[in-house]
Amino acid sequence: MEKQWNNFCRELFDNGGYKDVLNGLLATVEIAVFGLIIGIIIGTLIAMVKVVPKYKILPRILEKVVDVYVGFFRGTPMVVQLLLGYFVLLPLLGIAVDSIIVAIVIFGLNSGAYVSEIMRAGIQSVDSGQLEAGRALGLSYGKTMMRIVIPQSIKNILPTLGNEFITLIKETSVVSFIAVVDLTKAFRQIGAAHYEYLVPYVVLALVYLVLVMLIALGVKMIERRFKRSERRYSK
Amino acid sequence: MNVDTQNDDNVLIKVRNLRKSFDKQEVLKGVNLDVHTGEKIAIIGPSGCGKSTFLRCVNCLEDPDGGSIMFEGEDLADMKVDINIHRQRIGMVFQQFNLFNNLNVLDNITLAPIIVAKRNRKKGQTVKEIKEKEQEKAYKLLEQIGLADKAKAYPSTLSGGQKQRIAIIRALAMNPKVMLFDEPTSALDPEMVGEVLDLMKKLANDGMTMVIVTHEIGFAREVANKIIFMNDGVIEEENAPEQFFAHPSSPRLKEFLSKVL
Numbered sequence: 434m435e436k437q438w439n440n441f442c443r444e445l446f447d448n449g450g451y452k453d454v455l456n457g458l459l460a461t462v463e464i465a466v467f468g469l470i471i472g473i474i475i476g477t478l479i480a481m482v483k484v485v486p487k488y489k490i491l492p493r494i495l496e497k498v499v500d501v502y503v504g505f506f507r508g509t510p511m512v513v514q515l516l517l518g519y520f521v522l523l524p525l526l527g528i529a530v531d532s533i534i535v536a537i538v539i540f541g542l543n544s545g546a547y548v549s550e551i552m553r554a555g556i557q558s559v560d561s562g563q564l565e566a567g568r569a570l571g572l573s574y575g576k577t578m579m580r581i582v583i584p585q586s587i588k589n590i591l592p593t594l595g596n597e598f599i600t601l602i603k604e605t606s607v608v609s610f611i612a613v614v615d616l617t618k619a620f621r622q623i624g625a626a627h628y629e630y631l632v633p634y635v636v637l638a639l640v641y642l643v644l645v646m647l648i649a650l651g652v653k654m655i656e657r658r659f660k661r662s663e664r665r666y667s668k
Numbered sequence: 669m670n671v672d673t674q675n676d677d678n679v680l681i682k683v684r685n686l687r688k689s690f691d692k693q694e695v696l697k698g699v700n701l702d703v704h705t706g707e708k709i710a711i712i713g714p715s716g717c718g719k720s721t722f723l724r725c726v727n728c729l730e731d732p733d734g735g736s737i738m739f740e741g742e743d744l745a746d747m748k749v750d751i752n753i754h755r756q757r758i759g760m761v762f763q764q765f766n767l768f769n770n771l772n773v774l775d776n777i778t779l780a781p782i783i784v785a786k787r788n789r790k791k792g793q794t795v796k797e798i799k800e801k802e803q804e805k806a807y808k809l810l811e812q813i814g815l816a817d818k819a820k821a822y823p824s825t826l827s828g829g830q831k832q833r834i835a836i837i838r839a840l841a842m843n844p845k846v847m848l849f850d851e852p853t854s855a856l857d858p859e860m861v862g863e864v865l866d867l868m869k870k871l872a873n874d875g876m877t878m879v880i881v882t883h884e885i886g887f888a889r890e891v892a893n894k895i896i897f898m899n900d901g902v903i904e905e906e907n908a909p910e911q912f913f914a915h916p917s918s919p920r921l922k923e924f925l926s927k928v929l
Contacts, residue, residue, distance in 0.1 A: 562764050565729055566766035566835075568755065570760075571757075572752070572779075572783060
């Protein structure tokens with residue numbers, strides 16, 4: 434046990450393993466953060482398509498399109514989506530893109546499918562009178578959504594969005610499938626040096642745990658700030 | 669019952685054969701109404717008679733199923749018409765106030781005027797100038813109702829009466845040609861009804877064209893120059909207030925008045 438610990442420390446500090454770990458941590462956070470940002474943008478657009486009145490033909494077509502989109506990204510594993518993107522789609526398009534960019538894009542697309550449901554529920558939790566008041570003043574549907582309804586839905590959405598971020602952080606552990614060196618990959622390399630995995634993987638788990646707890650704490654603090662600025666809601 | 673006796677030129681809104689159903693329930697069964705410039709029309713009737721639905725159809729918050737609503741030379745019931753342009757000229761006040769909860773009072777009032785002014789912006793006019801001009805206008809309106817000190821307050825910190833009065837001047841800030849009121853005092857505590865009715869009276873005296881769905885019979889009698897009784901999806905009776913209350917002709921109106929007066 435002590436030998437394993439010493440080997441781990443040697444790999445980590447003396448043989449430069451910490452560089453990989455730090456870069457891996459950066460990659461993990463980058464993929465999750467940018468993935469979530471893309472996911473929020475896509476998710477908001479999908480949610481708008483879902484809640485917009487379906488009188489005209491265009492919203493109906495769009496709804497079918499987003500149904501297929503959401504169905505695909507929720508119905509297949511993230512790993513498969515990564516593999517398809519990196520090993521199938523990229524060669525097909527004939528372009529070379531850094532694998533971390535691919536990971537960010539796939540995570541964004543995947544997250545968008547989940548965030549859309551979060552956003553839809555959040556938008557529908559806002560009193561319909563708010564939309565009506567905006568429309569009655571002559572504002573367009575989109576303007577009323579962006580200025581009135583969505584800002585109010587954020588408060589309801591925030592905790593669930595925090596959970597989505599935590600899910601993304603944990604799911605990034607599969608990105609080494611497409612040759613991204615993330616946190617998991619970095620620790621696996623350290624273990625592979627001596628074929629001793631006990632210490633690296635326990636430490637890896639702890640690092641994820643601390644990461645997730647920090648995010649949870651951050652979300653709670655943001656929530657509290659929202660609560661403070663939120664004035665007593667009454668009709 | 670003849671609605672076309674007045675000069676046609678000052679008819680602001682001409683509603684003809686307006687129909688609306690929710691699922692299979694027919695709520696409006698062909699409503700005809702002329703709203704003349706400067707007129708104050710009060711709509712009364714039992715609950716479920718379609719009076720709120722009628723008002724909401726006038727600015728297409730509910731899309732009518734049939735009939736026409738002529739306003740400024742266009743038929744609002746026609747789905748091809750850009751309804752947003754016309755809604756800017758038709759103020760609406762809701763039972764539940766519907767102030768924007770995420771904006772303070774000043775932003776509530778200036779949001780829509782600033783967006784419109786930006787769109788119609790003259791050459792050389794900066795966004796800052798537009799904002800300042802609209803805010804100045806909003807402060808003037810707030811001063812008129814004695815709530816200038818609430819400009820930076822959020823809606824949830826205000827009383828119902830304050831909210832509704834701000835909702836009214838929010839609509840006024842768009843310089844509407846007509847104001848629609850959908851039971852503006854029904855959600856208010858009794859002691860706050862007066863302040864809202866007073867503001868509406870002032871508006872009426874200033875010559876605003878108003879269509880008011882209300883349960884305040886006394887207010888209707890005092891302010892309106894035409895009272896409409898709706899029942900079962902149609903206008904059953906309309907008359908000047910004196911005749912309306914003194915000589916109701918329809919038996920159902922007589923019954924209704926006997927209950928509410």
